[in-house]
Amino acid sequence: MRHRKKGRQLGRSSSHKKAMLRNLATSLILTEREDDFYDGEFQADGKTPVNPPKYKGRVVTTLHKAKEVRSLVEKMVTIARKAIKHDDAAAEFETEAERNTAEWEAWRKGEGWKKWVDARAPAVTARRRVFDVLRDKEAVDILFEEIAPRFEDRPGGYTRILKMAKPRLGDAGAQAILEFVGRNDRTTTSSEKPAFDTDETESETESDEVVSEEAPKVEESVEAPAAEASNADDATDEGDEKKE
Numbered sequence: 001m002r003h004r005k006k007g008r009q010l011g012r013s014s015s016h017k018k019a020m021l022r023n024l025a026t027s028l029i030l031t032e033r034e035d036d037f038y039d040g041e042f043q044a045d046g047k048t049p050v051n052p053p054k055y056k057g058r059v060v061t062t063l064h065k066a067k068e069v070r071s072l073v074e075k076m077v078t079i080a081r082k083a084i085k086h087d088d089a090a091a092e093f094e095t096e097a098e099r100n101t102a103e104w105e106a107w108r109k110g111e112g113w114k115k116w117v118d119a120r121a122p123a124v125t126a127r128r129r130v131f132d133v134l135r136d137k138e139a140v141d142i143l144f145e146e147i148a149p150r151f152e153d154r155p156g157g158y159t160r161i162l163k164m165a166k167p168r169l170g171d172a173g174a175q176a177i178l179e180f181v182g183r184n185d186r187t188t189t190s191s192e193k194p195a196f197d198t199d200e201t202e203s204e205t206e207s208d209e210v211v212s213e214e215a216p217k218v219e220e221s222v223e224a225p226a227a228e229a230s231n232a233d234d235a236t237d238e239g240d241e242k243k244e
Helices: 014-030 061-083 082-090 104-108 111-134 137-150 195-243
Strands: 058-062 161-164 175-180
Touching: 014 058, 014 061, 014 111, 014 175, 058 061, 061 082, 061 111, 061 137, 061 161, 061 175, 082 111, 111 137, 111 195, 137 175
Parallel strands: none
Antiparallel strands: 058 175, 161 175
16 A cells, blocks of 8 residues: 555655656756856767757656656755845845955954854755755755745746657657746747738728719719709790690
């Protein structure tokens, strides 16, 4: 029975699954590196250069793995996002003096350093919690310095899963894209009204004006025979009277 056993096993042992999800979450965060990081990097053969990812903040994996690691990534982002306010509070007591200078030593021995430590303690705890899961210092720095400020005002829903149309070659496994929202968003724009619709409307209005101008001429032409007919009737009446 699977009572109180949540989540997918993914055909692996518990330790293997935990390591796999950790590596997948770390890989997603490390795609946010700057392109300069890959300068001078080569693959295992020592000849092929390592190219930066085409799309930052995106990994391609199987659908079930993406659904399983999504909750882990969002928990890490939430922890980092909640630590921002503590870093801002600690910045008020921080000194700008260089380390080991006389000014820095005075700040280190004064009350300012104690207030700075107390204000920053929750942020340090948050970093330790995230590092305990990811086990990668570079990923922790990127998460707290670049990704978390992006979602400071967003209460959840930091990632999306997009199903891919083509399955994976080999085992035909369903593939999906796991990415951070806000970077590769799709936008839709409404198309402009075609020009030929405007031309047809103008031609219809012009034809209506022509018909309205010709209408009075038709009435005049209709009235003219009526007047001639009345004159002819008067002439015949006068001729009849003369005969009488």
